[in-house]
Amino acid sequence: MLRTEGLGYWYQDKEQPLFQDINLEFEEGQSYAILGHSGTGKTTFLSLIAGLDKPREGDIFLNDRSLKQIGLTNYRRHDVAIVFQAYNLFNYMSPLNNLLTAMAITDASHAGDRGYAQRVLNDLGIGDDLITRNVQRLSGGQQQRVAIARTMCCDAKLVVADEPTGNLDEDNTKEVIDQFQRIAHEQQKCVIIVTHEPDVAARCDHQYRLENKQFVRLA
Amino acid sequence: MNFFKRAWLNVWAKKGRSVLLILVSSAILMFVLAGLLIRSAAVKATETAKTDAGATMTLSANRQAAFKKMQSSSSSSSSKSSRPKLTLTPVKLSDAKSIAKLSNIKNYNVTSSTTANAKSYDTVSTSTGMGGNSSGGPGGMKSTSSSSGDTQIDGVTSTALTTDFTDSQSKITKGRGIKASDKGTNNVVIEKELASQNNLTVGDTMTIKETTGSKSTLKVKVVGIYKASSTSSASAGPMSTDPANTIYASYTLANTIKGSKYAGTADSVTFNVTNPAKASATKKAGNKLISSKYSLSTDDSSYQSIKASMNNVEGFANKIVWLVAIAGTIILALIVILMIRERRFEIGVLLSLGEARWKIVAQFFTEMLMVIVIALAIAGVGGKFVGNQLGSQLVSQSTTTQTTSSGTSSQPGGGGQPGGSGGSGMRGGAGGPGSTTSSAKTKNPDLEIAVSAVDLAELGGFGLAITFLSIMIASGGILRLEPKKILIS
Ligand SMILES: Nc1ncnc2c1ncn2[C@@H]1O[C@H](COP(=O)(O)OP(=O)(O)OP(=O)(O)O)[C@@H](O)[C@H]1O
Numbered sequence: 001m002l003r004t005e006g007l008g009y010w011y012q013d014k015e016q017p018l019f020q021d022i023n024l025e026f027e028e029g030q031s032y033a034i035l036g037h038s039g040t041g042k043t044t045f046l047s048l049i050a051g052l053d054k055p056r057e058g059d060i061f062l063n064d065r066s067l068k069q070i071g072l073t074n075y076r077r078h079d080v081a082i083v084f085q086a087y088n089l090f091n092y093m094s095p096l097n098n099l100l101t102a103m104a105i106t107d108a109s110h111a112g113d114r115g116y117a118q119r120v121l122n123d124l125g126i127g128d129d130l131i132t133r134n135v136q137r138l139s140g141g142q143q144q145r146v147a148i149a150r151t152m153c154c155d156a157k158l159v160v161a162d163e164p165t166g167n168l169d170e171d172n173t174k175e176v177i178d179q180f181q182r183i184a185h186e187q188q189k190c191v192i193i194v195t196h197e198p199d200v201a202a203r204c205d206h207q208y209r210l211e212n213k214q215f216v217r218l219a
Numbered sequence: 220m221n222f223f224k225r226a227w228l229n230v231w232a233k234k235g236r237s238v239l240l241i242l243v244s245s246a247i248l249m250f251v252l253a254g255l256l257i258r259s260a261a262v263k264a265t266e267t268a269k270t271d272a273g274a275t276m277t278l279s280a281n282r283q284a285a286f287k288k289m290q291s292s293s294s295s296s297s298s299k300s301s302r303p304k305l306t307l308t309p310v311k312l313s314d315a316k317s318i319a320k321l322s323n324i325k326n327y328n329v330t331s332s333t334t335a336n337a338k339s340y341d342t343v344s345t346s347t348g349m350g351g352n353s354s355g356g357p358g359g360m361k362s363t364s365s366s367s368g369d370t371q372i373d374g375v376t377s378t379a380l381t382t383d384f385t386d387s388q389s390k391i392t393k394g395r396g397i398k399a400s401d402k403g404t405n406n407v408v409i410e411k412e413l414a415s416q417n418n419l420t421v422g423d424t425m426t427i428k429e430t431t432g433s434k435s436t437l438k439v440k441v442v443g444i445y446k447a448s449s450t451s452s453a454s455a456g457p458m459s460t461d462p463a464n465t466i467y468a469s470y471t472l473a474n475t476i477k478g479s480k481y482a483g484t485a486d487s488v489t490f491n492v493t494n495p496a497k498a499s500a501t502k503k504a505g506n507k508l509i510s511s512k513y514s515l516s517t518d519d520s521s522y523q524s525i526k527a528s529m530n531n532v533e534g535f536a537n538k539i540v541w542l543v544a545i546a547g548t549i550i551l552a553l554i555v556i557l558m559i560r561e562r563r564f565e566i567g568v569l570l571s572l573g574e575a576r577w578k579i580v581a582q583f584f585t586e587m588l589m590v591i592v593i594a595l596a597i598a599g600v601g602g603k604f605v606g607n608q609l610g611s612q613l614v615s616q617s618t619t620t621q622t623t624s625s626g627t628s629s630q631p632g633g634g635g636q637p638g639g640s641g642g643s644g645m646r647g648g649a650g651g652p653g654s655t656t657s658s659a660k661t662k663n664p665d666l667e668i669a670v671s672a673v674d675l676a677e678l679g680g681f682g683l684a685i686t687f688l689s690i691m692i693a694s695g696g697i698l699r700l701e702p703k704k705i706l707i708s
């Protein structure tokens with residue numbers, strides 16, 4: 001589904017790229033974990049496949065169409081859903097309105113369907129008492145679940161997350177990873193998670209480690 | 220359009236911030252409105268000044284020509300008299316009538332002055348003790364008679380048309396003023412002090428005595444009593460009679476006292492001009508109708524001074540409008556820039572969802588628009604107040620400027636006016652009675668500050684422009700923001 005070809009990126013110095021000549025493939029219905037030491041370029045890599053930045057070298061293909069062809073804004077709107085470590089939500093809205101807003105912007109097939117958004121939230125343990133409350137009055141774990149619910153409501157087949165459990169305790173972490181697994185297996189989406197935590201990585205279908213400018217596949 | 224909903228949700232959820240923005244915007248718009256109000260009031264006041272202050276054109280004997288004639292005659296026969304006499308030809312009323320037919324002439328006032336002596340009553344003597352009953356004015360400038368009486372007779376067509384009355388320096392307190400229909404009658408209007416000193420009231424008769432010719436006596440009937448203001452008595456020179464001894468009558472009565480050869484003449488005729496802006500063109504047209512023995516002079520100084528001071532106010536108001544608009548745009552732009560920085564995560568999420576940048580700008584614009592609409596309403600109420608305060612301040616300031624410059628009788632520069640106050644000391648002089656001499660006491664029109672639909676529309680335009688510009692300036696930040704920034708933070 002998603003394929004990188006000779007992907008390379010550097011910030012200032014071309015001679016010191018973060019990674020180089022990366023050729024990877026990600027499939028629908030599978031979850032992938034990306035591990036690596038701090039500062040190796042995991043977030044940078046994620047920003048490229050999320051369409052938030054352009055590669056310096058090589059190209060990324062979605063179903064054999066290059067992102068350049070698709071256009072980054074268009075790609076972000078229709079093909080990829082992103083979960084950040086924090087600040088995922090519109091802080092002046094309720095969980096329900098956050099979902100409805102994202103569905104409207106991304107032209108999701110369920111756009112405007114409050115009932116659908118409500119069911120998805122309920123499914124993730126955001127009860128009816130919480131869904132119309134301002135998101136700032138939700139716990140970190142609840143907020144992160146709302147962000148995950150958002151990716152479930154939108155049609156994008158690719159879901160990327162940058163340390164989505166970085167701010168969460170053990171129980172919430174487990175809960176969130178379960179949801180990502182459901183997205184991959186039940187919704188048949190491709191989930192790519194950057195994480196520091198080996199436990200989190202272990203629960204994904206595939207694991208990669210970024211070291212020495214290369215992605216190394218772990219057993 | 221999803222951004223409308225987002226804008227509304229944001230404005231509603233962040234009420235505190237919205238209220239602050241509304242307050243700042245109201246303050247800015249209030250000053251813009253104050254400027255707009257003062258400007259439109261100044262424009263209106265200038266319009267009114269055209270008709271109210273008006274301009275006058277005076278037909279009188281050509282002093283220059285007469286003076287030349289006198290000089291030449293005195294040089295040719297210098298032995299005859301040590302003191303050559305200046306003979307001024309009285310104005311013919313037929314000339315006045317033909318000038319009055321010009322299109323820009325509203326109406327006219329004939330003035331003919333003379334003096335007479337009191338017979339059945341006592342004249343008022345000036346309280347300073349300086350006033351004798353002897354002299355009518357400084358020097359032998361009088362054209363009408365060489366010997367002067369103790370009572371000044373100001374013959375007019377209508378007292379309502381004389382400057383003293385139009386300026387409200389004199390006011391009718393009892394009875395009525397002299398009217399055009401008093402022509403040929405012996406009706407007079409006397410001063411309050413003279414009336415009370417002699418126990419005279421409306422309906423009484425009094426007797427005066429001519430100073431020349433047969434020196435016959437004349438019975439006149441009091442039809443009205445007027446009160447001269449203290450200003451007019453203060454302006455009288457030490458040698459003149461007390462102003463209270465001035466009696467207004469029809470010009471025909473004054474002519475009768477002067478003598479039969481003065482019938483159908485006048486010292487001067489003052490025409491009120493309809494459109495002061497065209498006064499000089501009217502003067503040109505009028506000059507074609509009269510002989511060189513006479514001259515026409517225009518006085519639009521009060522119009523000019525009002526125009527000048529209102530132009531000042533208008534110019535100042537314009538500057539306020541633009542300064543406040545520019546400053547307001549900068550202030551709002553800075554606030555919006557700060558707001559955008561604070562909302563960079565939200566912008567990052569929107570961009571990561573694939574939202575178009577222009578729609579994000581549109582959301583901010585819509586939010587500001589909601590704020591501005593409420594601010595407009597507040598400013599509409601408050602601007603009138605600020606405008607009133609500022610307006611009265613401005614007018615009193617420009618009046619001060621005027622008084623200063625008229626005291627030095629300067630050119631009309633910087634809101635000043637040509638001084639004319641020197642003339643009012645010359646009562647009974649060559650220009651005729653005070654009615655023809657321009658008085659410098661131009662009343663500045665009060666600025667009428669009222670909020671009209673046009674003002675509000677203009678304010679709305681400014682509000683929109685300020686909002687639009689400040690969002691445009693600030694949107695550089697939105698357009699430059701990379702969604703990746705919120706990933707790596
Ligand atoms: N905008 C930037 N300009 C220059 N250098 C940058 C920029 N963003 C990141 N870097 C550098 O690039 C390297 C990779 O950054 P990146 O955020 O991708 O690392 P990471 O693997 O996600 O690290 P972490 O695990 O700590 O999140 C780091 O050394 C970082 O300092």
Ligand SMILES: [Mg+2]
Nearest residue numbers: 042043044162
């Ligand atoms: Mg990172």
